[in-house]
Amino acid sequence: MRGIRIIISRPGPLLKNLLTALFLLCCIILLVSIIYIGQIIFYQHAFPSASAAVLHKITGFTRDDVYDLSGSEASGYGDPMKLFDENADPANGLLSQPFTQPLPNPRMGIFYPPGKGLRIVIDLHDLYGLSDFYIYDKSLAADSIWLYTGEMNNWKLAVAYKTAGNAAAWGWKNFLVGQSARFVMVRFNSYQSVISELVMYGNIRQKLPADTIAALPALPRPALAAFAGTNAYDYVPPHLLQPFQQTRLYQMMEWYDTDTVHAYPNNIISLNYFQQPPGQQWRYYADSLRRQGNYLWMSIRGMPKRDSMKRINQ
Secondary structure: OOOOOOOOOOOOHHHHHHHHHHHHHHHHHHHHHHHHHHHHHHOHHHOOOOOOOOOOEOOOOOHHHEEEOOOHHHHOOOOHHHHOOOOOEHHHOEOOOOOOOOOOOOOOHHHOOOOOOEEEEEEEEEEEEEEEEEEEEOOOOOOEEEEEEEEOOEEEEEEEEEOOOOHHHOEEEEEEEEEEEEEEEEEEOOOOOOEEEEEEEEEEEEOOOOOOOOOOOOOOOOOHHHHOEEEEOOOOOHHHHOOOOEEEEEEEHHHOEOOOOOOOOOOOEOOOOOOOOHHHOHHHHHHHHHHOOOEEEEEEEOOOHHHHOOOOOO
């Protein structure tokens, strides 16, 4: 019987390039895996084991007890209650990974004023002996958060923490507190200091009487014109605004300072940018509204025409 002869030929250039690319890809995957595992080992404190002593998790507060002092809930899509919406109990072994976080739209830096940041206050209603805070760090950049106890005019720093800014370091961080308080405040330096969950532990030291609100005599219901208002521009005919007592007039600076040739103080001012009839021109508009019983707020925005053409923003 004739034997089987195997002929091995050299691989072509295309196959060699394919094998080389596959080898490099495997090396990259292996290197990334080693780095990631090394980071997890380095940040192993991010995943604490259950406490030997059973700690009492503070619960019972509702959305009405959590306050966003920066107002991001109203217009920035922030939700302070998302700091407490996961059923986590890390001190007693329930190490869930939170998916939500309380911060607003990251493009809205207005909610992080310098020196204050975004502040969330929790009212526990009773005086608690606070033993531990657990926070879940889910940041992608290193930044600062602070936790305080006390009250609005007398805060005491309990925790100062710099977020790890690394996905390998995501996890629960434990801080001993040892303070007594009714109120707790969390302060975020910026949108980068992402803490997705806060769990507080402690026991009631003193039961406080329930807050009472004195009932004041009710005021008479105002007519629609006494509280309703509208926004407007100076090309809106005044009679359309008459049913609304309050009018806020939005205008742009470049509608008035349209001169792109002469510098201040020789610049020429325009008072009829939209070529409106006399009753709607700026020089008469406020008087037209006042004569029919309306109040006018002015809101002039932007930059002069010559600056806006240079792309200088307000």
